[in-house]
Amino acid sequence: MEISFYDFQNLHNEEFRKEIKEIIGEIIDNNAFAEGEYNHKFEKDFAKMQGANYCALVGNGTDAIEISLEVLGIGHGDKVGVPGITFYATIEAILNRGATPVYIDINPEDGLICPESTKRMVEAHDLKAIIPVHIYGLPAPIAELEAVCNPKGVKIIEDSAQAQGTFLPSGPVGSTNNMSTFSFYPTKNLAAFGDAGAVLVPSEELYKKIKTIGNHGRGDDAMYGRNSRCDHIQAAVLYKKLEKIEEYNKSRKEVATLYHQNLEGSKVKTLPTKYLQTSSWHLYPVQCESAEVRESLANLLSEKGVSTTPFYAEALSEMTPFKGHEGEDEKAKAFAGRTLCLPISAFTTKEQIEYICNIIKSV
Numbered sequence: 001m002e003i004s005f006y007d008f009q010n011l012h013n014e015e016f017r018k019e020i021k022e023i024i025g026e027i028i029d030n031n032a033f034a035e036g037e038y039n040h041k042f043e044k045d046f047a048k049m050q051g052a053n054y055c056a057l058v059g060n061g062t063d064a065i066e067i068s069l070e071v072l073g074i075g076h077g078d079k080v081g082v083p084g085i086t087f088y089a090t091i092e093a094i095l096n097r098g099a100t101p102v103y104i105d106i107n108p109e110d111g112l113i114c115p116e117s118t119k120r121m122v123e124a125h126d127l128k129a130i131i132p133v134h135i136y137g138l139p140a141p142i143a144e145l146e147a148v149c150n151p152k153g154v155k156i157i158e159d160s161a162q163a164q165g166t167f168l169p170s171g172p173v174g175s176t177n178n179m180s181t182f183s184f185y186p187t188k189n190l191a192a193f194g195d196a197g198a199v200l201v202p203s204e205e206l207y208k209k210i211k212t213i214g215n216h217g218r219g220d221d222a223m224y225g226r227n228s229r230c231d232h233i234q235a236a237v238l239y240k241k242l243e244k245i246e247e248y249n250k251s252r253k254e255v256a257t258l259y260h261q262n263l264e265g266s267k268v269k270t271l272p273t274k275y276l277q278t279s280s281w282h283l284y285p286v287q288c289e290s291a292e293v294r295e296s297l298a299n300l301l302s303e304k305g306v307s308t309t310p311f312y313a314e315a316l317s318e319m320t321p322f323k324g325h326e327g328e329d330e331k332a333k334a335f336a337g338r339t340l341c342l343p344i345s346a347f348t349t350k351e352q353i354e355y356i357c358n359i360i361k362s363v
């Protein structure tokens with residue numbers, strides 16, 4: 001059975017294609033390319049879905065983090081904490097600002113940032129901000145991090161690129177007082193036909209500042225800016241896809257639950273069941289005994305037609321461009337390389353899950 005890692009076929013089905021082609025035709029007829037009504041409609045509805053006051057669309061998820069650091073006044077000479085298990089973009093944004101990353105270790109159960117390590121790094125390094133990541137779609141322990149950071153004035157930017165539809169104990173990701181950044185890269189749960197990103201913010205002032213920076217600093221409060229706009233066509237695709245995101249995220253939870261059930265008694269370790277209802281299940285990672293076991297399992301699955309990915313094969317601190325920064329990374333290093341992500345989408349079938357889990361249980 002051939003099972004691909006992403007399922008664009010079902011996501012972009014005939015009905016969706018027909019509707020989106022009509023909208024794109026409208027945009028071409030109106031010559032409204034850079035920003036238009038769909039940007040505003042999406043900003044309003046996405047903010048509502050995530051329980052945020054404002055949503056500011058920008059060019060991509062990396063810019064969303066970079067611009068968030070900028071509006072907080074963080075740049076050259078400032079230290080920013082980053083967890084060791086994340087996608088390159090999180091640390092790139094820090095380095096692009098001229099700031100210095102400090103590694104914060106993770107919780108070995110789930111790969112999320114560890115509050116105790118955060119406390120040690122905040123105290124040892126005079127951090128100006130931390131960027132917890134809702135990795136795989138799991139909710140990071142924001143309340144625990146706030147308890148560490150708020151009294152010391154350390155800012156929190158939540159990298160929510162994988163967390164459209166994720167729930168914290170207090171509400172959806174985006175509903176806190178922190179800035180939350182999103183990516184709508186084509187493989188994310190909610191995705192454009194190319195690059196797009198957003199920052200969810202609690203105040204109109206922050207919203208306006210982000211929009212001004214992303215549009216070359218133009219406007220009433222002219223300032224030094226950059227180009228980080230979201231194309232009207234991408235905003236229209238996102239607006240159209242918003243109609244189905246809750247239904248699709250619900251399916252992902254069902255897929256994750258079935259995986260959990262079918263993997264019981266196997267040699268791989270699944271994520272804690274407490275996340276079954278709160279994660280967006282952007283990815284479905286399992287932990288293998290060792291890097292060697294991971295590789296042989298990935299090869300076996302590949303021989304049987306199943307695509308997997310080793311997110312993340314290395315901790316950030318082990319990657320050539322990001323070596324040599326201070327911080328804690330022991331648990332992140334142990335976690336990386338043992339993780340194998342199995343195919344998950346809103347359309348993964350029971351038969352596919354059983355096929356994959358039987359292969360895993362055969363070893």
Ligand SMILES: *Cc1c(COP(=O)(O)O)cnc(C)c1O
Pocket residue numbers: 060061062063086087089090133159161162183184185195196197
């Ligand atoms: C996708 C992603 C980003 C941002 O990606 P862009 O490609 O810039 O849109 C940032 N952080 C994480 C954790 C991601 O998965």
